[in-house]
Amino acid sequence: MSEASKNDFNLVKLQVMYQERALFAPLSISLNGGELLVVMGPSGCGKSSLLGAIAGTLAPELTLHGDVLLDGCRVNDQAIEQRSIGLQYQQDLLFPHLSVAGNLLFGLARGDKKARMEKVSQALISADMQDFENRDVATLSGGQRARVSLLRTLLAKPKLVLLDEPFSRLDTDLRQDFRHFVFAQIQQMNVPAVLVTHDQQDCPNDEYYDLSKACMIALNTEPKAN
Numbered sequence: 001m002s003e004a005s006k007n008d009f010n011l012v013k014l015q016v017m018y019q020e021r022a023l024f025a026p027l028s029i030s031l032n033g034g035e036l037l038v039v040m041g042p043s044g045c046g047k048s049s050l051l052g053a054i055a056g057t058l059a060p061e062l063t064l065h066g067d068v069l070l071d072g073c074r075v076n077d078q079a080i081e082q083r084s085i086g087l088q089y090q091q092d093l094l095f096p097h098l099s100v101a102g103n104l105l106f107g108l109a110r111g112d113k114k115a116r117m118e119k120v121s122q123a124l125i126s127a128d129m130q131d132f133e134n135r136d137v138a139t140l141s142g143g144q145r146a147r148v149s150l151l152r153t154l155l156a157k158p159k160l161v162l163l164d165e166p167f168s169r170l171d172t173d174l175r176q177d178f179r180h181f182v183f184a185q186i187q188q189m190n191v192p193a194v195l196v197t198h199d200q201q202d203c204p205n206d207e208y209y210d211l212s213k214a215c216m217i218a219l220n221t222e223p224k225a226n
Helices: 047-055 100-105 113-126 142-155 172-189
Strands: 009-018 027-031 036-040 062-070 085-088 160-164 193-196 207-210 215-218
Touching: 009 047, 027 036, 036 047, 047 062, 047 085, 047 160, 047 193, 085 142, 100 113, 100 142, 113 142, 142 172
Parallel strands: 036 193, 036 207, 085 160, 160 193
Antiparallel strands: 009 027, 009 062, 207 215
16 A cells, blocks of 8 residues: 655644643644654553544543644644544454455445455555455454554545554564554555554654653663664
8 A cells, every 4th residue: 555645744732631730741743644653651641632632532521722733734623524534543443244345445435346446455465465355354363353454544545643552452473563564554655643552662763752751752772882
């Protein structure tokens, strides 16, 4: 799967407030297509609320200060379905009554049936799941289900992907494989992404944003031997 266009994502002094109390310090970031921001921090520091603010799913008792920009457009007042944001959760959330192809077609816009099926087949090839179109999702392994779920998200051509601990329910071996698959797909689709996690192994660039400390943290900062 590949996508030539470049998508930009910006947060400008973003804060989430609860009864006039800020859950975290103002956050300003800028991501281009294919770039990933990893967000970490202790439980209760506002990571889920940050994703909700970006996606447009904030709880009614919370308020948003600052701006969320996609392709240069402010989307604060847009409903979630208008923002073109892909969401990837811990659970794969596949439709049990649909085949693998049926689940993937759900992410595609309506159009020529043959062209849509070709996109599904190409997506499955990219996931090393060639000829899985007619498989019952109940027969898939955990790693395969996770890949189908991500492919469905990306086939919708989102302007931004939000990942809420998508690797945490997988065992160690599957987690590593799926992690590499996710990062590769984000780069190939050239879409910006924000990943919330508790695992430093999920940081492909050896750095993450600590929401509680309001700063970027570099991993493996020991001097490297020449």
